[in-house]
Amino acid sequence: MGGGTLIRFGLRAAVIAVMALAVWSGGAAAQSATAQAPFHVVAFWTDKGEPDHIAFAKQAIAFYTELGKKQNFEFSSTLNWDDLNAVRLEDVQVVVWLNDFPHNAAQRAAFEEYMTHGGAWLGFHVSAYNDESTGWPWFVKFLGGAVFYGNNWPPLPALLDVDAPSDPVAKGLAKTVNSPSNEWYIWKPSPRANPDVKVLLTLDPKNYPIGLKDTITAGDLPVVWTNTKFHMIYMNMGHGDKIFDSAEQNRLFENALLWLGGRATP
Ligand code: ZN
Numbered sequence: 001m002g003g004g005t006l007i008r009f010g011l012r013a014a015v016i017a018v019m020a021l022a023v024w025s026g027g028a029a030a031q032s033a034t035a036q037a038p039f040h041v042v043a044f045w046t047d048k049g050e051p052d053h054i055a056f057a058k059q060a061i062a063f064y065t066e067l068g069k070k071q072n073f074e075f076s077s078t079l080n081w082d083d084l085n086a087v088r089l090e091d092v093q094v095v096v097w098l099n100d101f102p103h104n105a106a107q108r109a110a111f112e113e114y115m116t117h118g119g120a121w122l123g124f125h126v127s128a129y130n131d132e133s134t135g136w137p138w139f140v141k142f143l144g145g146a147v148f149y150g151n152n153w154p155p156l157p158a159l160l161d162v163d164a165p166s167d168p169v170a171k172g173l174a175k176t177v178n179s180p181s182n183e184w185y186i187w188k189p190s191p192r193a194n195p196d197v198k199v200l201l202t203l204d205p206k207n208y209p210i211g212l213k214d215t216i217t218a219g220d221l222p223v224v225w226t227n228t229k230f231h232m233i234y235m236n237m238g239h240g241d242k243i244f245d246s247a248e249q250n251r252l253f254e255n256a257l258l259w260l261g262g263r264a265t266p
Pocket of ligand 1: 125126183238
């Protein structure tokens, strides 16, 4: 064996060792996103109803389409909720709901099947709306028990507290986030009452009273949370065309989708 071979062998061993170290140290972060296999996202939305909800959905589609190009995931959107079926979702890693929810029992059943078999969900704003007329107890459990109780009006900006700064979804956020104008929902019971729920961001009580026509004066108002029994995140943001005006909040939106897609957050 000549010296050259030995050197080459040594070099190769060193390269392998460095690669192993990078993987071991969570250095997937050092690996570029494009080197990772793309994951697939489908966003369901509606172009009917509240114009401010539609405006948000359109901006969210643009935001995540651009992010997908940078972070190597495939983002598609559909107005057809019948696409919420086992065949369509077979190679879909994340389902997003942009201000709408399933319209019939078959779509609900397909979603339950998807989530109980390892699917991931990101829901915004009115997507989680439910009251006594909804008649979908599985979904209330999925949300961690949250039932819509009230909202402020008109939409207003708010200071949010980051409850779980070490969570990958909160990575890079300061202790508080200045969230642009939104319609805030309060839930009773609060999902925080459920020990399986991890609240990530909460409306800071300093915002109270919030609203002019409809005012929330007090209470626990979780804004972003996950029910740890599922791979899911709910975000209350989603009313109007100001939501994506905050770079710090956009970071949260980016982190959430990457985490749901199985990626390390940047
Ligand atoms: Zn709204």
